[in-house]
Amino acid sequence: MTTTEGEKTTRSAGSARRAIVGRLSWGLADQAASSMTNFAVGIYVARSLGLAAFGVFSLAWVTYGVVLNVARGLATDPLVVRFSGVSEASWRGAVARSSGTALGVGVAIGAACAAAGPALGGPLGTAFLCLGVALPGLLLQDAWRFAFFAAGDGRKAFVNDVVWGVALVPAMVVAARVGSVAAFLLAWGGSAAVAAVYGCFQSGIRPRPSGAREWLREQRDLGSRYLVENVSLSGAGQLRAYGLGAIAGLGAVGAVRGAELLLGPFLAVLMGLSLVTVAEAARVLRQASHRLGAFCLLLGGGQAAAALLWGGALLLVPDRLGELVLGGVWHSASLLVVPATLGVAGASLGTGAAAGLRALGAARRSLRCQLFASALYAGGGLGGAVAAGAVGSAWGVAAATVGSSAVWWLELRSALREHHQEPIPEVRTS
Secondary structure: OOOOHHHHHHHHHHHHHHHHHHHHHHHHHHHHHHHHHHHHHHHHHHHHHOHHHHHHHHHHHHHHHHHHHHHHHHHHHHHHHHOOOOOHHHHHHHHHHHHHHHHHHHHHHHHHHHHHHHHHOHHHHHHHHHHHHHHHHHHHHHHHHHHHHHOOOHHHHHHHHHHHHHHHHHHHHHHHHHOOHHHHHHHHHHHHHHHHHHHHHHHOOOOOHHHHHHHHHHOHHHHHHHHHHHHHHHHHHHHHHHHHHHHHOHHHHHHHHHHHHHOHHHHHHHHHHHHHHHHHHHHHHHHHHHHHHHHHHHHHHHHHHHHHHHHHHHHOOOHHHHHHHHHHHHHHHHOOHHHHHHHHHHHHHHHHHHHHHHHOOOHHHHHHHHHHHHHHHHHHHHHHHHHHHHHHHHHHHHHHHHHHHHHHHHHHHHHHHHHHHOOOOOOOOO
């Protein structure tokens, strides 16, 4: 029996779809492992240290989040855009320089945090000193995750996060016996360093910090813009939180945080997909560029629909169950489920277009979109807070995310039109 060309094409398309689903599944599994680790750390520290000490730990955690966005913008975001689906030799050379850059960022900013510790003094100063020690391992571990996803091997990223989680268990037990913020920060960072070292064995690549300058020079057209994008995104969230507290009180901040926790499982899925969507969009661009728009629409629309389904399910949760999960926060948080869900759905729709712009290397367009989205997010959140407290802030953010999503898609449409009119740029392989 002979196989027709049509059958071969169908089988090839089916294999490609299964490969994409497989990579997305590993992205979800990896984010689940990472989110569970971070959630466990937060709960364990809060229960062990009490409110005041947990506040100090949280400040260090927030600082880590900002530094992580800096490292991703300079090191791993350009890696995923330009070295997904390339030859192994090209990937290995790029990963050595990219991971070296992430490690260099950790050492440089870690040194600054450590130097700031004595100046700050007290428990906060000690926390920043320990954070400075922990940052190199934390950033290198995160760099391996993106490197593996760029290679289409999310299984290794998942295993690396599992290694971190396993190493974290005895470290946290020891930290609990010591009973200080410093001990927990060192346990958290030390276990990440174990996973970072394991990543070197997984990949067979040694980070090359000496190649950081070369990497930054090669990727300056993307890295500088992604740096601003990432920092503006996290900065807008912090500005909204601090402003909401000043305008409407800490109770409003707690209500918003409670609504975010209710959407937490879906947000973990969204973050898991974000690990692989840019890499997948880059593959679609190289293999069938005319399909990129449809791929991004399917990606963003699917995530938005899933967010609406999750929010609808939350509306059916009985008060007794909600109070069991969030206690006294449930009543205030439940009032924000509808606007919070719409906000996440709007953001989800925009991520499809954002993945497409990054795959196209349209850094100027994506930077413009992100700055607009961040300004709209902060403005909507704070303006809504002035008008109607926590509820107004939630609706303001929902309107902002829907509006910014439209801008993302308009920019992607223009970028796709330009791409089809111009020659395909040569992929960097060094």
